[in-house]
Amino acid sequence: MRTDTPQPVRLVDYKAPDFSIPDTELDFALAPETTRVTARLRMERQTAGVPLVLMGERLKLIRVAIDGRALEATEYQVTAETLTIANVPDAFVLETEVEINPSDNKTLEGLYMSSGRYCTQCEAEGFRKITYFLDRPDVLSRYRVRVEAPKAAFPHLLSNGNLIETGEAGDGRHFARWEDPFFKPCYLFALVAGELDVFEDSFTTMSGRKVDLRIFVDTGMAQRAAYAMDALKRSMKWDEEAYGREYDLDLFMIVAVRDFNFGAMENKGLNIFNASLLLADPATATDLDYERIESVVAHEYFHNWSGNRVTCRDWFQLCLKEGLTVYRDQGFSASQRGEATARIKDVRALRARQFPEDSGPLSHPVRPSSYVKIDNFYTATIYEKGAEIVGMLRTFVGAETYRKALDHYFAANDGTAATLEDFVASFSAVTGKDFASWLQWYVQAGTPRLHIRPEYDATAKTLTLHLRQQTLPTPGQPDKIALPIPIRFGLLTEDGKPMPFDGGKTEALHVFDTETAELVLHDVAGAPVLSALRHFSAPVILTIDEPVSHAFARVRGDADPFNRWEAAQGLARGLILDAKPDAAHVAAFAEALDACLNDDRLEPAFKALILALPTESDLAQMMNPIDPAFIHARRVALKAELSQRLSVTARTLYDQLDPPLTFSPDAGAAGRRSFRNALLDLILAGFAHSDDKPALTNLAEAHFARATNMTDMVGAIQALMHIQGLPYQRALDSFYLHFRNEPLVIDKWFALQAGCPHPETLKRVESLKTHPDFDARTPNRWRSLVQAFAGNQSVFHDPSGEGYAFLTEQILKVDTFNPMTAARLVEPLSRFRFYSEPYTGLMRKALETITATPKLSKNVAELAGKALEG
Ligand code: B3K
Ligand code: ZN
Secondary structure: OOOOOOOOEEHHHOOOOOEEEEEEEEEEEOOOOOEEEEEEEEEEEOOOOOOEEEEOOOOEEEEEEEOOEEOOHHHEEEOOOEEEEOOOOOEEEEEEEEEEOHHHOOOOOEEEEEOOEEEEEOOOOOHHHOOOEOOOOOOOEEEEEEEEEEOOOOOEEEEOOEEEEEEEEEOOEEEEEEEEEEEEOHHHOOEEEEOOEEEEEEEEOOOOOEEEEEEEEOOOOHHHHHHHHHHHHHHHHHHHHHHOOOOOOOEEEEEEEOOOOOOEEOOOOEEEEEHHHOOOOOOOOOHHHHHHHHHHHHHHHHOOOEOOOEEEOOHHHHHHHHHHHHHHHHHHHHHHHOHHHHHHHHHHHHHHHHHHHHHOOOOOOOOOOEEOOHHHHOOHHHHHHHHHHHHHHHHHHOHHHHHHHHHHHHHHHOOEEEOHHHHHHHHHHHHOOOOHHHHHHHHOOOOOEEEEEEEEEOOOOEEEEEEEEEOOOEOOEOOOOOOOEEEEEEEEOOOOOEOOEOOOEOOEEEEEOOOEEEEEEOOOOOOOEEEEOHHHOOOOEEEEOOOHHHHHHHHHHOOOHHHHHHHHHHHHHHHHHOOOOOHHHHHHHHHHHHHHHOOOOOOHHHHHHHHOOOOHHHHHOOOOOEOHHHHHHHHHHHHHHHHHHOHHHHHHHHHHOOOOOOOOOOHHHHHHHHHHHHHHHHHHOOHHHOOOHHHHHHHHHHHHHHOOOHHHHHHHHHHHOOOOHHHHHHHHHHHHHHHOOOHHHHHHHHHHHHOOOOOOHHHHHHHHOOOOOOOOOOHHHHHHHHHHHHOOHHHHOOOOOHHHHHHHHHHHHHHOOOHHHHHOOOHHHHOHHHEOOOHHHHHHHHHHHHHOOOOOOHHHHHHHHHHHHO
16 A cells, blocks of 8 residues: 555645736747747736745756846755745746656646647646646736747647747748737647648637637548537537627637547637547548537537636636536537437436446545545536536526526636636526525535425325435535425326426426425326426436336326436336346336337437437446346346337338438437437347347348448447357458558447457457557557446456456556546446445455555546545
8 A cells, every 4th residue: 555645635725826927928949859948927926925836847947047037056946846936026037948858748748749749738737747837727827939840840830829920940940929818827728739731611700700710630631620610610609699608819729639638628729639529520430429529629619718718716616617618518419419319318428427426435526625636536526417507507597597697607707717606606696596505516425316205185186295305425525415406397197198287387396405395286187197307407316206107107208308218217227127027017118118119209319319228337326236247137138128029110110211322410310320220239139039140140231231331330330249259250350451540440449349248358358458559558549448348347347357457457557657547447446335246355456456556646546545445
């Protein structure tokens, strides 16, 4: 076990900065191993009598001067993480010159090289790897940047803001000067230099200003940026209409890079993207890729206001920008792709990632109170639960008031580093109400459980809803309080028709904010079916005391499509987790699905969603202790049974859905493809019990052979997973041969195999790690194998423990050079206490192996340590 446990940073210790830096001038003389960075910082003292302490890591200090006077070595002190100057005036210019080595920087933080280009990643604390600075988000500065590099190899020299000047610098070198007129924290600084192709367009803002839009990509790939550009223009328009937010510079640039620790980054005027979230064409990108590109392009663009113009006072307020921006991008996606399906997908993601996090040892509030490495807190809780809180506030105040509150927030905090209190205060300002209880959603960790017991009184024609909420203790928070839970609800008859209440209402909203309460509804003509938490109006775990027939009624006809889907998921969960489910219920469930599949009023995208059974990790959350093998076997069995019962419908609909000749990435066409692939998967799920296996094999192979886009290819390979053996292998080999020069597609090839829920996968993954195309130093490639494997429940949780050993080995390997990426994969081991034996003991052992490793990074040590503490 490590003994040098690093001290956590605590929210209660927050102190405003001792110095401000109104102006920052940076000069980069780029060289792969010896880049020189000269910084001239105009600084002003804010606290009397304190030394100047700047952050800096992995920097070779060449010189330091104050107001033009070079300091003697005795006048300053350098440690591995700081530069301290004991005596500085109240206002001065600090000049430092440092040397850094971008080509040796495999952490992919600070300035590093990717495919022969320079690029940067500064959020959260990467700027300190570029130069000495007050690397904290509440130090806002105006940047002027000069970049110089050899012209032939680095024709494009990019940074934030507006391009002021370019010119020759002698010896085949050239330079560019950039100026960003907006004050920004250093985490939004960016620089890119290299050879790139550019896809150009423009956008005219609502006030008539023309903005040049440029997306820079690998040479030869410009056309693959067309969809991202289209998404960008739609995002710009939507943000003007939905939030009144206009873009503020004359130029907006995006650069796609291959080596990136996560999805994308919102640097002011110069977003940097992981190429996997930017490049798309039908042959190489799936519909899911298109959907993600659209949402991430929007997300990073929306940050220009929620994050850049109004930034965070400290990293504890991270969800101020992330939760709000996720909420904004979800609104955009819903507007482009349909409210109901977008909501279902968002909730599915919330449940898959945030709910488990919030019930395990890594549970933390949306505003954490302490951290060791802030990189570990870019979590589903901060992003997705943070977005849910914004959504609840909007549900509570209504759309119009929400818009006023947001207008108020942006106006009141523009150009500042704000807090969650500032955000919530805007709701008070426009409503005159107190929002203190809502702030508790940011402070209290854990997913509230909401229980409803409906009680009908036939004489009084009333329905009483007995409400109860409870949040279980989480690490460091043993006692919980009641939170305001907005419950949107309606009533139905047993055959799924709306049933009015309270003088003719069909839907109402109740904010439940005590531990227990009773809500009485009047004028209820007969015993109703309750449809509660419509549109998933709060991020809680809902249980209703009701007969199973009520869930069937909701599947048949709930006016709220979310609850229709939700009811089907609930029924499926019950049927899977019950070792001997009632045969009549299985038959009724199949019939209910059959009716949905044949209902022409429902969108194909919705049908695909209702057909997808809850995932194994979703089911695991309902089982105590978790037995992954049981869950897998039961889920396979139910799917096989549904395949058999729905075979005629599935085959008829599949045949009717022949793909059109031309490809369109729009939501309608994508929905039809996803439905057709879901039907194929359902048909093939009956393979093991089929008496015509050759026919099913032909069907899947034909789907593969005729696929004209990546979505159908992936759909075919997934269908072939039910068959395994030669047909599966032939498809994989042909896929590899066809795409071997397309790194993003080869990532999919690795991920598909690692995600295959077949026991053979364990062996396959072991051999893939020695495949010539596997490279642990490229995060995309590493994740495609390791993350996909760790998410493959039945295989990862092999009772031999080999899956855990594989993950442990990979985490430790990557931790030696890229701790941020390695730490992201500790989570699958963290919930070991919830599993049955032998899993629980083997997972604990894997964590102990990790924590016992010498020279473990702070990132991995923090998470593995917390997981073991429980
Ligand atoms: N703000 C970045 C995430 C930075 C992660 C740093 N470890 C992208 C985003 O959420 O928009
Ligand atoms: Zn973000």
